[in-house]
Amino acid sequence: MSQETLSDFVEATATKFGIPGVCAGVWADGTEIYAGHGVTSIDNPLPVDEQTLFLLGSVTKTFTATALMRLVAEGGVELEAPVHRYVPEAPVSAEITVAHLLNHTAGLGWGVITDTGEGDDAVARYVAKMAEVEMIAPVGARASYSQAGYNLIGHVIEKVTGQPYDQAVASLVLEPAGLSNTFFSHNDVMTRRFAVGHDKGEDGTLSISRPWRHWRGDHPGGGIASSASDLLSWARFHLGDGAGVLPADVLHRMKQPTAELRASNLGDAIGLCWFLRGVDGVRTVGHGGSSNGQFAELLLVPERNFAVVVMSNAGPDGIPCNQAVVRWALQHYLGVTDADPEPAPYDAARAQEVVGRYENEVMTLTVTADGAGLTLEVLIKPEIRENSEVELPADHAPFPFGLLPGGTDEYVITDGAFTGQRGFFSRDETGVITGVDLAGRPFARTV
Template identity: 55%
Template sequence: MNDTPNHDTALADFIAEVATEHDLPGIAVGIWIDGREIIANYGVTSIENPVPVTEHTVFAVGSTSKTFTATALMRLVAAGKVDLDAPVRTYVPELKLLDEQHAATITVRHLLNHTAGLEWNIINNTGEGDDGLAAFVATLSELPLIAAPGERASYSQAGFNLLGRVIENVTGEPFEKVVADTVFAPVGLAESFYFRDDIMTRRFSVGHERQEDGTLAVARTWKGTRANNPGGGLGTTVSDLLRWGRFHLGDGRTASGETVLPTELLRRMQQPTVTLRASTLADAFGLCWMLREVDGVHLVGHGGSGFGQFADLQLVPERGFAIAVLSNASPEGIPANQAIVRWALEHYLGVIDKDPEPLPFDAERVRELLGEYEIDAMTATFLVEDGQLLLDCKVKPEIRAAAPEGAIPQDHPAFPIGLLPNDEYIVTAGSFQGQRGFLTRDNHGEITALDLAGRVFTRVS
C-alpha cells in the first residue's frame, strides 16, 4: 500500500477557488482512492498568527469525535464487557433523569443511534479534572426528555457524553486514556488529542467567526469543556482523519494485521438502525455513523463543528473511497466543506449529490407554521419578510448570559426557507443551504414541532 501523499492539481485549484469564494483562512483536504492518498491544503491556521496549513495541522473536529467514542465502545462490546441492549444503568448506576422509568430503560444502543429520547445537551462547565465527565452526568437530571426511549431519533450530544461515562465506569480509566490506548495507538493515529496541552505544542488551526461588519475575527474559545470530549472534543489532523476513514473502510485490522474491531462489528456500525426523515444529517443512523444514499451509492460519514471550525468525513465503502475536509471559519465552513465533498464525489467517482427543488411560495402553508419553537438552549422562529419565509435560530439569552464569555458560538443570520411536499422544508441560500427538516403534526393536524439538524424543537407559540 502506498502511503506517500499525491498531489492533484484540479483538487488544489478547486479548494483555492472555494476558499476565495467563502473567504476562508484555511482548508485541509485528504482523499483516499484506488489505494492512494491525495492531500491538498490551502491558506493559514490563523489570521492573527498565520502559519501555513498542512496535512499535519490539528483542527478541532467537533462531533466527528463521536465516531472515535463509538469505536472505543464497540471494542468493549467485542470484549464482552458491554451489551448494546443492556440498560445504560447497568454501567452507569448513578444515572438520574427527569423521569425514573426513562432512566431505567434507555439502552447503550439508544445512545449510539440517538434514539434515547434525550434533549440535545446541557451547556455547563464541570471542570477539566478526571471527574469532569462524572460531574456532568450528575447534572443530567436537569436534561429535558423529548420522547420515550426508542420512539424516534433526535441527535443528542448529551447522549454521547453519557457513553463516555459508560466507557469510564467499565474500564476504570479516564475516557481519554481509553480512547488513546484502544483506538489511537493501534490504528496509528499519532496526531489526535483531547487535551489543549497536547495540542498547543503542535501546529494547530484556530476558528474564525464572521463579524457584523463582514470581517473575520479569531474565535477565542478553541473547544468545549472536558465533559464534552466524548461528543465533540477531539483535535486531529487531516492526515489522521483520513487514516481513520481508511480503517473504517477496512476489515477492522491494522496494516500490521492486529484486530482492533472484529469485521462483523465494524460493518454493523455502518448498517441502518433507525431511518430519518428529510434530514440533511442522513437518511439513517447506524451505530453512530450517518448513512446516506446518493446517486445510487452508499455513503457513511459524520460531520462536526464548533467555535469556527468544521469537519466532514465521508466514506464510500463499495468504492474504497474516503474524503476528509477541515476548515476554519464560521459560518462559511459549512457550505465550503459541502462543496468540496460534492466536487470530489463527482470528480473521482462520477457521483452527483444535489438538493431537491422547493415548491412555489404558498401563503396558506406558510401561515400555519409561523411562530416560535424551542429546545433547551435555543429558539427557532419561522417568520416572513418581503415575501420570503425565514427561519431565525438563536441561543436563548439566559443560556448565553450564564455561559463563560466565548463558550457559545455566535448566532447566524436567519435562513431563507423553501417548502417541500409532505411538511418538509429546505434552506435555500446562505451558509446552511441545502439543510433539510420537517414539521410534526398532532392527531388534530396542528403543527407541534420542528425537526432541525436532527433535533426536535417543540412549538411554543
C-alpha cells in the same frame, strides 16, 4: 485526478467563502491525495497542510462509538443493557440502553452547557448534571441528536475500563489504529502545528474564536483534534476490516441502519453513530462536526473504497465550504452528484400554516412569511447566554427556506451557512402544526 486539481478547487472554495485555512484529503483508486490552503490563524499565521491539527467537533463521536464497540466485542459491554448497569448513578431514565445512546434514540435533549473542569473527573461531573437535560421524546421513539448521550457513553467507557475517557480511547482505538497525530490534551496539541477557529462579524471581518476548545466534560461528544492525514487514515480504517481494534463483522455492524431519519441532510438513517445516506445511487457513510469556529466533514463510500475529509477554520461559512469540497470530490472522483432538493413554488396558504414561534431547551426558532417567501431564524435563548459559564457563538442571520413539493411538510434551507439543510414540520392528530425539526433536533410550537 491530480493533487493540483484538488488543490485548485480547495483554494477557490476557501477564497469564495473567506476561510483562512482549509485542508482536504481524498482516498481514491488506492491513493491518498491532500490539499492544504491558507493559514492556521490570521493573528499568528502558519501554513496549513495535512499534518495541521484541527478540532473535529462531533466527528469525535465516531471515535467514542468505536471505542465502545471494542468493549462490546470483548464482552465488557452489552448494547441492549440498561446504561444504569454501568453508570447506576446517571440521572437518566432506567429505560435507556447503551444502544439508545449510540444511535441518538434515548429521547435526551441536546445537553448541558457547563464547564466541569479539566480534571480526570470532568466527564463524571458532566454526567452528574444530566438531570438538567430534558427528555424530548419517549425512549426509543425517534432519533434526536444528543451531545449529552455521547458524553454519557464516555463515562460508560470510563467505568468499564477504569481509565479517564481520553486515556481509554487512546489505548482502545488511537494507538492500535496507528493514529499518532490525534489528541485530546491541550499539552499534546499546543506542541504541534494547529488551527484556531475564526468568527465573522457583521461587517465580514474575521476574529479569533475564544475559547479555542470547550471543556473536557464534552470530550466524548466533540473534543478531539486531528490532522487531515490521520483523519483519512481513520476513514480507511472504517473502510477496512477493523484489524487491531474490532472484528470485521462488528465494524460492518456500525454502518448498518438502526433508526430512520426523516427529511434530514444528515442521512436517511443512522447506524451505530454513523449517518447513512443514499446519494445518486451509492450508499454513503459519514459524520460532520463543529466546534468554536472550526468544522470537519468525513464521508465514506464503502462500495467504491472511497473517502473524503475536509477541515476548515472559520464560521459560519466553514460548513458550506466543507460541503462544497465533499460534493466536488464525489462528482470528480466517482461521478456521483449530490444535489439539494428544489422547493415548491411559494404557496401562501401552506406558508401561513407553519408561521410561528417554536422552541426547545436551548433555542428559539421563528418562522415568518413576507408574501413571497419563508424565513427561519434560530436564536440561543437569552437566559442560556446569561447563565452560560463560557462565551457562546454568535447567532446566525435568518435563513430563507422553502417547503418541498408533495405536501410532506418537509423543507429545505435555500441560502446562507446552512444551505441545503433539511427538516420537517410535525402535526397533531387534528392536522395542526405542532413542531419543527431542524438538524435532527425538535422544537415545539409555542405561538
